[in-house]
Amino acid sequence: MMLKTTIAAFLAFAAAAATAAIIHEAECTPCEGTTGTCVVKSKVNFFAGQTGYFEFEGCDGVNPTLLLTVGRTYKFDQSDDTNWYHLLGFAYEADGAHVPVDELEPGISRGGNTCDIDASCPAPMYFRNGEYAGSYSNIPEIKNVTSNDEDFGLDAVEPLFFHPFRDWQSYGAMETYLNYDFPLAQDFFYFCHIHSGMSGRIKLIDADGNKLSAENTPELPYEYNKVAEFDEVCGTYNLTDFQPSKDNNMCPPMFICTSDGAEMSQYAKCVEAMNCHMMSSMTTNAGGGVLELFNHQMIPHHENAINMAKSFLKLHAENAVCNEVEEGAEVSWECELIPIFLDIINGQNSQIIDMKDALEQLGSTEYANCEVDFSGVVVSRNRRLHEEPAPGASESVFESGVDCQPCADTFGECEVKVKVDLMAGELGYFTVDGCSGVNPTLHLSINRTYKFDQSDKSNWYHLIGFSYFADGAHIGVDELEPGVAPGDSSCAETMSCPAPMYTMDGVYQGSYSNIPDILNISTGENDFGLDKVEPRFFHPLGDWEEYGPFVTFLNFDSNYDQDIFYFCHVHSEMTGRIKLLDANGNMLSKENKPEIPYEYNVIGNYDQTCGTFDLERF
Structure with a gap:
């Protein structure tokens, strides 16, 4: 795959925004003097206020007052990178869903319109990558006009604006169509579905360009940020x-x-x-x-x-x-x-x-500051001490690396329930049900299937991986993959080397297999489901939970005279050791090799009390 180049366009915009004068609420009539569907390209100027404000191509300043013609179709194009996390919404009062007040929806009417009876009121229609995400319509060129249909695509599109930037880019252009087809004698507003305080006014005009409401009603209940x-x-x-x-x-x-008088x-x-x-x-x-x-x-x-x-x-x-x-x-x-x-x-x-x-x-103010006089404060240059453990923290209260054999004295598939203890180190460490401490050393039998269950929500952002050296993908060493052979095995030639098999909601996401109970044994297949599952671990927690349980199967079916490792695909230095056992339970390698090239974090008593890391010295 290739990284998208639109970041360059964003950076060019950022440089331009650095020098642009910031004005608010300038009136603007998009596509003035033309007919047909009007394309309105939106951007966000991050430097115009605390959260940033909307800009529209061809309009002056930020949060301009848009003059839109009744019955004309407007396509709001949010493909620009600055729109990430800034989905446009439309409401009858400022800030829409944040307040909450009535938004433009098929079942919400204003100004004597009886459209609410059959859910045919004006509403935005949300598109992703050129495809309409809803079923309601009041724009026949897009879809036959509907009645009694409330789905205008918002629920399908809005969650995508919270997904990681690269994912959001990959979903294709985000566009919203709006046809306000009733002569409403008041204004309404565009707003950001994610950030409050970014609303802008929309005034309706007739075919001759006359405003249906000369007054600014309803009022905008706040002033825009002023940048000094x-x-x-x-x-x-x-x-x-x-x-x-x-x-x-x-x-x-x-x-x-600064040193040496440097500027x-x-x-x-x-x-x-x-x-x-x-x-x-x-x-x-x-x-x-x-x-x-x-x-x-x-x-x-x-x-x-x-x-x-x-x-x-x-x-x-x-x-x-x-x-x-x-x-x-x-x-x-x-x-x-x-x-x-x-x-x-x-x-x-x-x-x-x-x-x-x-x-x-809670009835509290935004700030609750103490009166502190810093005029006499002298702060030591050495206030951040050297990297030795803090006094009293030479031994961690969390035991790590304890030997553990899941499903000992049993046969068949072995379930290994994985969790993450976020308090055990700076990034947190893995725990395994039935094993003591954190990052236990797991003893796993070759030719046995292990089912690593990561359904516990502590695993969010902590997809387990397996590699031949500590930290796997983070330092570019060999992971367990169909084409990566352990030792002197020839399995790489047929893409049949041991590899994890990633499932989501009970469905295997790949095509490679060395576990016939899941999928027929494969050759020449390199897809073991990682590329489909890993991106989901960066999605918001609610989305991640909705995807269903994440379970990874592993059958290490080769003799190998060294240890292997489990690790976190998102956070480095969370590695734990795996010692391979033969059919009689004997370790194939009694030595701990390769080494884990770092020590685990030390959590002393004070940090354990607070649930923190590295505070004892302070």
Whole structure:
């Protein structure tokens, strides 16, 4: 496969957005002076506010007021990369589903329209890759006009906007058709289904271009973010008053050191303000409950991450080049990191909205800061100690590598239930039902089928893999695959080497087999289901659970005089050892080889109490 090149287009947009003046609510009539279906291309300008705001090609500024003709079909094209996590919706009041208020749906009417009786009211029609995802229609060119049909495609399309960036790109162009076919004498709104506070106004006009409502009704219940000069330079939001200095007692006067009188880069100056904002906002009064404390700490923490990603994109996008890369080739930092930056901006902004909602339900304010004077603070340069274990943490409270033989003294298929203990290390470690500790050393018999059950939700983001060396795919060593032979076996010639077989919801996802009870023994087949299953482990938790249980079968049917390993396909350094046994239960290799090239994390008593990692020294 090839990585898509549209990141380059996004970066070009980011560079252009860095210098564009930010104006709001400018009136715009898409496709003015033309007839037929009007294509409206949307983008999101991340630098225009905290969550970013919509832009439409041919319209000035952000969140323009769109003038749309009654009875005309508009195609809102969201194929641009900036639309990821920003599905357009339409509602009769600002923010639609977030508030919640009435959205444009087949069974919701306004202004004396009786369309709700037969579910024929104006509603958007959502498309994916050129195919309509619903069954309702009020646009005969797309589908015969319907009645008593409520499905306009939203439920099929909206979840895809939460999927990883590469997956979202692979789904094809996302387009939404809208034909408002009733002369409504009030405005309605476009909004983002994922982020609140991004609404823009739509005013209906007749065939002569006259507004059906001269007044702006209903009102927009909030003002748009205003970006101050320092933030405009940085590409950030709400940092202008947080620039560290000797006169600013909201934080220490310096976060980033320079050497030899070097000039601090603009990005470094922006990061200093970000850190000051975060530190001053996280000096929090603990008088509320633990949920309030979590949100009061996490909101500024997220805001810092978002600002750091946005600023990097704005100040350095012009240096980024992301070309097509063949699978297996080295990926440039732009291709690797740009999706991470976008994920931080979009995902954490969405989470901030949820956390603010939680505080509102608790009757708490967004911030609950203490008055702290930082003017006399002197922070040691050596505040991050060396990498020796913290005092009292030389031994972990979690035992690891304990020998364990699943289904000992039994015959036939063996079920191995896998979980992840997120508290056992920085990334968490695997546990196996019936085995002691974390990352147990599993003793598995050759020519026996093992069923690794990962249905427990702790396995989300932790797909198990198997390899001949620790960490498998993370360091590019041989994994258990049909064409990778153990030792001096000749199985690679026929693609019949031991490999895991990945199933989802009881259905095997590949074509290779060395387990006849699942699929006839194969030769020349290299697909063992990994490519279909692995991407699902990055999808949102609710989607992942709906896919059904993930189970991986393994039959290591070769004599091999070394150990093999299980590992996590998503997180490195979670490897555990597998010792192979013959039919009599004797280890084929008594030595632990190859070695695991790292030690497991040490969790001391303090971290165990908190459920954390590496806090004892602090």
